[in-house]
Amino acid sequence: ILNVEQSPQSLHVQEGDSTNFTCSFPSSNFYALHWYRWETAKSPEALFVMTLNGDEKKKGRISATLNTKEGYSYLYIKGSQPEDSATYLCAFMDWSGNNRLAFGKGNQVVVIP
Amino acid sequence: DGGITQSPKYLFRKEGQNVTLSCEQNLNHDAMYWYRQDPGQGLRLIYYSQIVNDFQKGDIAEGYSVSREKKESFPLTVTSAQKNPTAFYLCASRSEGQNFPHSGNTIYFGEGSWLTVV
Numbered sequence: 001i002l003n004v005e006q007s008p009q010s011l012h013v014q015e016g017d018s019t020n021f022t023c024s025f026p027s028s029n030f031y032a033l034h035w036y037r038w039e040t041a042k043s044p045e046a047l048f049v050m051t052l053n054g055d056e057k058k059k060g061r062i063s064a065t066l067n068t069k070e071g072y073s074y075l076y077i078k079g080s081q082p083e084d085s086a087t088y089l090c091a092f093m094d095w096s097g098n099n100r101l102a103f104g105k106g107n108q109v110v111v112i113p
Numbered sequence: 114d115g116g117i118t119q120s121p122k123y124l125f126r127k128e129g130q131n132v133t134l135s136c137e138q139n140l141n142h143d144a145m146y147w148y149r150q151d152p153g154q155g156l157r158l159i160y161y162s163q164i165v166n167d168f169q170k171g172d173i174a175e176g177y178s179v180s181r182e183k184k185e186s187f188p189l190t191v192t193s194a195q196k197n198p199t200a201f202y203l204c205a206s207r208s209e210g211q212n213f214p215h216s217g218n219t220i221y222f223g224e225g226s227w228l229t230v231v
Contacts, residue, residue: 036220046219099144101220
């Protein structure tokens, strides 16, 4: 079983503030790292798929970085808005060839107006 | 619209009964997955299928069974052998097509099914 850790598990952010959280994953046999946003009563929605060390991706006010050598990815939210309230899931895939994603427990973000 | 449909959204089951959760996708994806989520836990893989008529056990397959007779359908049966079946179940699919450099293909999810054993 692949170990994927996300921290902090939950955080409250004041509207307008920026925040970030971490996903740690095995540094060997890296294939891909996924970030998903999961809003209550909806399906998880893909944010980023990152495959190369040093990758930086951006979607609006949300961005992510990837360090495959040390096994971590950061997700940043700039100028948080209430609609950013969600659980952010990180998922790791290795080169084992079985096409399985191992998920972390998620970072639950609540933006306070 | 293309997507993944799970049904039913809410299901109550008596102890000792089998129940089948439906998952249908019209995305023409080769791979399909079933995950389970419990409070305070991440998504845990139950079963997955990379192609029609083939499937593999995930990390928590005991007490579950699946079939993949059609590309678009991947039903999950929760059997009476599953000791703690009350949970949220999430179905997903992914395209197996790969181009170099690989895209790491995104997974698409259904909206989930809540199963409660009463």
